[in-house]
Amino acid sequence: MKEILSKYGLNTLTKKILLDLYRSMLRIRMFEEKIVELYPEQEMKCPVHLCIGQEAIAAGVCAHLFKNDYVFSNHRGHGHCLAKGAAMAPLMAEFYGKETGCSSGKGGSMHIIDAANGILGTSAIVGGGIPMGVGAALASSMRDEERVTVVFFGDGAFDEGAFYESFNFASLKKLPVVFVCENNFYATNSHQSARQSGCRISESAASFDSRGHCVDGNDVLAVYKAAQEAVGLGRKGGGPSLIEAKTYRWKGHVGPEEDWTKGCRPKEELDYWKEQCPIKRFSNLLLEKGALTTEEMEQAKSAINAELTEAVEFAKASPYPHASRLLEDVYHKAGK
Amino acid sequence: MPWTKIYGSRTEFEKALKDTPGLRGITYKEAIREATAQLLASDKSVFVIGEGVDDSGGVFGTTKGLQEEFGKERVMDSPLAENGVTGVCVGAAAAGMKPILVHMRVDFLPISLDQIVNHAAKWNYMFGGTVNVPLVIRSIIGRGWGSAAQHSQSLQAMFMNIPGLRVIMPATPYDAKGLLIAASRDGNPVIMIEHRWLYDHVGHVPEEMYEVPLGKASVRRSGKDVTIVAVSHMAHEAMQAAEALAAEGIDAEVIDLRTLKPMDSSTVIESVKKTGRLIVADTGWKECAVGAEVIAKVAEAGVSLKAPFMRVNLPEAPTPASPALEKAYYPGKDDIIEAARKTAGHGERKA
Ligand SMILES: Cc1ncc(C[n+]2csc(CCOP(=O)(O)OP(=O)(O)O)c2C)c(N)n1
Ligand SMILES: [Mg+2]
Numbered sequence: 168m169k170e171i172l173s174k175y176g177l178n179t180l181t182k183k184i185l186l187d188l189y190r191s192m193l194r195i196r197m198f199e200e201k202i203v204e205l206y207p208e209q210e211m212k213c214p215v216h217l218c219i220g221q222e223a224i225a226a227g228v229c230a231h232l233f234k235n236d237y238v239f240s241n242h243r244g245h246g247h248c249l250a251k252g253a254a255m256a257p258l259m260a261e262f263y264g265k266e267t268g269c270s271s272g273k274g275g276s277m278h279i280i281d282a283a284n285g286i287l288g289t290s291a292i293v294g295g296g297i298p299m300g301v302g303a304a305l306a307s308s309m310r311d312e313e314r315v316t317v318v319f320f321g322d323g324a325f326d327e328g329a330f331y332e333s334f335n336f337a338s339l340k341k342l343p344v345v346f347v348c349e350n351n352f353y354a355t356n357s358h359q360s361a362r363q364s365g366c367r368i369s370e371s372a373a374s375f376d377s378r379g380h381c382v383d384g385n386d387v388l389a390v391y392k393a394a395q396e397a398v399g400l401g402r403k404g405g406g407p408s409l410i411e412a413k414t415y416r417w418k419g420h421v422g423p424e425e426d427w428t429k430g431c432r433p434k435e436e437l438d439y440w441k442e443q444c445p446i447k448r449f450s451n452l453l454l455e456k457g458a459l460t461t462e463e464m465e466q467a468k469s470a471i472n473a474e475l476t477e478a479v480e481f482a483k484a485s486p487y488p489h490a491s492r493l494l495e496d497v498y499h500k501a502g503k
Numbered sequence: 504m505p506w507t508k509i510y511g512s513r514t515e516f517e518k519a520l521k522d523t524p525g526l527r528g529i530t531y532k533e534a535i536r537e538a539t540a541q542l543l544a545s546d547k548s549v550f551v552i553g554e555g556v557d558d559s560g561g562v563f564g565t566t567k568g569l570q571e572e573f574g575k576e577r578v579m580d581s582p583l584a585e586n587g588v589t590g591v592c593v594g595a596a597a598a599g600m601k602p603i604l605v606h607m608r609v610d611f612l613p614i615s616l617d618q619i620v621n622h623a624a625k626w627n628y629m630f631g632g633t634v635n636v637p638l639v640i641r642s643i644i645g646r647g648w649g650s651a652a653q654h655s656q657s658l659q660a661m662f663m664n665i666p667g668l669r670v671i672m673p674a675t676p677y678d679a680k681g682l683l684i685a686a687s688r689d690g691n692p693v694i695m696i697e698h699r700w701l702y703d704h705v706g707h708v709p710e711e712m713y714e715v716p717l718g719k720a721s722v723r724r725s726g727k728d729v730t731i732v733a734v735s736h737m738a739h740e741a742m743q744a745a746e747a748l749a750a751e752g753i754d755a756e757v758i759d760l761r762t763l764k765p766m767d768s769s770t771v772i773e774s775v776k777k778t779g780r781l782i783v784a785d786t787g788w789k790e791c792a793v794g795a796e797v798i799a800k801v802a803e804a805g806v807s808l809k810a811p812f813m814r815v816n817l818p819e820a821p822t823p824a825s826p827a828l829e830k831a832y833y834p835g836k837d838d839i840i841e842a843a844r845k846t847a848g849h850g851e852r853k854a
Contacts, residue, residue: 212826213649264649264825275649275824291653292610293583326582327614354583356558362582430559487827497820 168456175388177395184230185458188387190467191226192446195246197471198255201479202245202262203423210483211262213275218246220385220417223445224349225250227390228317228410231398237285237307237316239300242277243349243416244289247319253281255478265485272488273496285314293354294327296320297346301333304342304407315343315401323354325368334407338375343401345394346409349384355420356431369411377407384412385445415440508706509675509723509742509759516705527710532564532702534676535641538683539566539603541712543573546601549687550577552592553605553641562605563643563702589615589640593623593692596638601687606642609696610656615640623692624667638692639683644735644786645699647829652821657787659734662694663764663796669693669717670764672786674738676706678761681715689717698736698786720767722774726754729780729843732771732797734760737784737815737839744839753847763793768800775801779809780846784839789816810849813842 172180199217206215218225221243229250232238240247248258253269261268262276269280277291287303290296300318307314324330325348337344348368352359359366372379378400380393390412397408417437419426427434453459510516520528529537542549551569553562557580561567570578581588585606592602606612612619619640627635645655662670669691673679679697686693723738724745733741738759745755756774760766775781781801783794794814801812815838823832 213651213824261824264827268825270824272825272828273652273821273823275651277653278651278824291651292614295653323583326584328584328587355555357555357580361580488823488825490828490831493818493823493828493831494820 168458171452171456172388175392177388177392182458185453186463186467188226188230188391189446189449189453189459189464190471191230191250192222192387192449193467194471195222195225195249196446197468197475198249199245201475203418205479206423211276212264213262213277214421215262215276215423216243216421217418217423218243218416220440220444221349221351221414222246223387223390223449224347224384224412224414225319227387228345228347228394230391231394232285232315232317235285236314237287237300237303239287239296239303239316239318240289241293241296241320241324242289242291243321244279244319245276248279248281248286248289251281251286252284253279253286255474256481257281259478259482260485263482263485264487265482266488266492267481267485271492271496294320294324294329297324297327297329298333301337301342301344304337304344305340308340308342313402315345315398317345317347317398319347319349321354322348322350322352322359322368323362324348326354326362334371334375334377334409337407338377341404341406343404344407345397345401346407348409348411350411350413351416352413353416353420353432356426369409372409375407377409379409379411381411382413384414385443385448387445387449415443417441507677507721507723509739510704510706511743511746513705526707528705529676529708530702531676531679531704531706534680534708535565535683535697536561536567536569537708538680540569540572542603542684542687543569543577545712546687548599549601549603550579551603551605552579552581552588554581554583554607556580556605562607563699565702566605585611585614586618590618590622592638593618593626593636596623596636596692597626597634601637601639603639603641603687606640608654609642609644609658610653612640612642612658619662619668619692619694620665624665627691628667635690636692637687637690639686639695640692641695641697643697643699646833649824649826649829650822651824655822657696657785657817659694659696659763660787660792663793664791667692668764669762670696671717671762672696672735673761674701674735674759676704676708678715678721680708681713682717682761684712685714685717688714693717696735700736704739715761718762718765718767720770721759721761722756722770723759724755724757726756726778728754728778729782729846730756730758730771730774730778731782731784731839731843732758732760733784734763734793735786737786740836741784741839744836744843747836747840748843751844753843755843760793760797766796766800768797768804771797772801772804772806775806775808779807780849781808782813782815782839782842782846784815784834787817788819789814790819792816810846813846815839815842
C-alpha cells in the first residue's frame with residue numbers, strides 16, 4: 168500500500184483514514200440504494216436526485232473538514248451532507264416529509280441542512296449555492312475564524328454567471344473557499360459539450376489567479392490528495408481553489424431509475440462507468456494490498472446497515488407536521 | 504363557441520367531440536407545440552431556445568421533435584445561463600429576430616430579471632420607439648410531489664408591475680395556441696406562464712394558425728349572482744366551483760383573464776355591475792398581485808357592490824415540501840365555493 172500511497176504523495180496516510188474513506192463512500196452508497204429500494208412505495212413524496220457513482224468526491228473532500236467548516240451543496244446533496252457528518256435519520260425523515268426531518272418537512276430532498284455540522288443549506292437553483300458559499304467564507308474571514316468553506320456544484324453550474332462572479336470575489340478577497348465541481352458530464356440530459364465550448368473547467372481557475380485541480384473523481388485517493396492541497400491552502404489564508412472531479416451519475420437525473428432505457432444516455436457509457444465504480448476500485452485496492460481485511464469491511468457495512476435501518480424506522484414512524492405549521496418560519500423569530 | 508369552453512374531464516370533452524362533427528381536439532401541450540411549429544414554419548425570424556428543448560421529453564411535450572423538424576440552428580439547447588441567455592434573446596430580438604425562450608420553471612426567471620426588467624421591458628421606450636423587442640419567454644409553474652419552495656412559484660405579479668412587458672396565462676389549449684402566436688407577433692416582450700397541471704387538458708383547437716388577441720378576457724360561464732375572475736389552473740377550479748354553486752342556487756359568472764397585462768378590466772367591470780359581487784382566484788400569493796389589481800380596477804370604476812370583494816390565493820408562505828403541508832397549502836374549488844357562499848350571504852340574492 169505504501170508504494171501506491173507515495174505515488175499519490177500521500178505517504179503519511181494512516182489505516183484509520185483509509186477505513187474512514189471507505190466507510191464514508193459506502194455509507195453514501197447504501198443510503199442512496201435504500202432510497203432506490205423504498206421509493207416505489209411512494210411514501211417519499213419528493214423528487215430525489217441520487218449520487219450513486221459519485222461518492223468518492225464527497226468522501227475525499229470532506230475527509231479534510233472539521234465540524235465547524237462550512238459546506239454548501241445543491242439538488243444532488245445527500246452525499247455531501249452525509250460525508251460532512253450529517254446523521255441519516257433527519258435526512259430520511261425529511262424525504263418522508265416528516266416533522267422530525269432536518270428541515271421540519273418544509274424542504275424535502277432538495278433542501279437539506281445540518282447547521283450543527285456546518286451545512287448551511289442546499290439550493291436547488293443551479294449555481295445558487297456558489298455565491299452563498301463565498302459569503303460564508305467572507306463571514307468566517309471577517310471574524311478571523313479558522314474555517315474553510317467547501318462549495319459542491321455540478322458541471323451545469325459552471326455554465327452560470329454566478330460561478331464567475333463568485334470565484335472572482337473569493338479570489339480578490341483571498342477567501343478560504345474550495346470550489347468542488349462534480350463533473351458528471353451531464354446537466355439533466357444535456358451533455359457538457361452541448362453547453363460548454365472548452366470543457367476544461369479546472370483551467371478557469373488560472374484567470375482568477377488560483378489553483379485548479381483536475382482529478383479522476385472516481386479515485387478517492389486522487390480526490391483526497393487534491394482536497395488536501397486545496398483545503399490546506401485555504402486554511403493558510405492562500406485563497407480559493409477549484410477542484411474539477413470527473414465522474415458519472417448512474418441513475419437518471421431525478422428518481423431511482425437508470426435513464427438509458429428512456430434514451431437519455433447510451434447504455435455503454437453507463438456500463439463503462441460502472442466498471443469505474445469508486446467503491447469497488449478502492450476496496451479492491453485495499454484488499455489486494457492487504458490494507459484492510461474483508462472482516463473490517465463487513466464490520467463497516469453492518470454498522471452502516473444498523474444506522475440505516477434505524478433511520479428508515481424513525482422516518483416512517485415520525486408524524487407529519489401539523490397543518491398549523493404552514494405559516495410558521497416564514498420569518499425569523501427572535502430567540503429561536 | 505366550442506373553444507371558449509372549459510371541459511371538466513376528458514370524457515365530457517370526448518362526448519362533445521362526438522356531438523360536434525368537424526371539431527378537432529388536442530391537449531394543451533400539443534397546442535403549444537403546434538403553435539411553435541407553425542411559427543417556426545411561417546416566419547424565418549422565429550427560433551426556439553432553452554434548457555432541454557431538444558430533450559426526448561421536449562419540455563413536457565411542448566417542444567418535442569421540433570429540433571428534428573427545424574434543425575439545431577432554430578431549435579437549440581441552452582447552457583444553464585438564464586440571465587445571459589435571456590440577454591442573448593433580448594439582443595437577437597432587438598436585431599430583428601423573434602426568439603421563443605423557454606424556462607422550465609418560473610422559479611428560474613428571477614435569475615433573468617435584469618435582462619427582462621432593465622433591458623427587454625425598457626428598450627422600446629428608452630430609445631423613443633427606435634428598436635423593439637419581439638420576445639416570448641415561456642415558463643412553467645410546477646406543483647406537487649414535494650416540488651417545494653424553489654420549483655413551484657407563481658411569479659406573474661412581479662412582471663405585471665413592469666411597464667413594457669405583457670403577461671399571459673392561458674388556461675385552455677385553444678388559448679395556449681392562439682395567445683402564443685399572438686405573443687410572437689406582438690412586437691413586445693411577452694411573459695407566458697403555463698401551469699404544469701394544464702398540459703394534459705383537452706379542448707378544441709383549429710389546425711390553422713390563429714391569434715387570440717392579447718388583453719382580452721373570456722367569459723367562461725355567464726351568471727348573475729357573483730363574478731369569479733380566475734387565471735390559469737384556477738379558471739378550471741372556478742368552473743368546477745360554479746357547477747357546485749349552481750346546485751345551491753348561486754349562479755356564478757366565471758371570467759378567465761387570459762392576459763394579465765394589459766388587463767381586460769372592462770369585461771370584469773361589466774360583469775360586476777351585473778352581479779355586485781366579486782371573487783378573484785389566482786395561482787399565486789395575495790399581496791400586490793392579480794386579485795389586488797382586479798379589485799382596484801373595479802373599485803376605481805366606482806361599481807356599487809352587494810358584498811365585500813374576496814380573494815382566493817396561496818397562503819403567505821413559500822411552498823412546503825411535506826405532503827401534509829402541501830395539501831394544506833393549495834387552494835382549490837372548495838375555497839372558491841366557500842368564498843362565493845360568503846359573498847352571497849351579503850345582500851339579497853335573487854333565486
Ligand atoms: C437556475 C436553474 N436552471 C435550471 C434548473 C433545472 N435543473 C435542475 S438540476 C439541473 C442540472 C444540473 O446539472 P449539474 O449542475 O451538472 O448537476 P448534476 O445534476 O449533474 O449533479 C437543471 C438544469 C435549476 N434547478 N436551476
Ligand atoms: Mg452534471
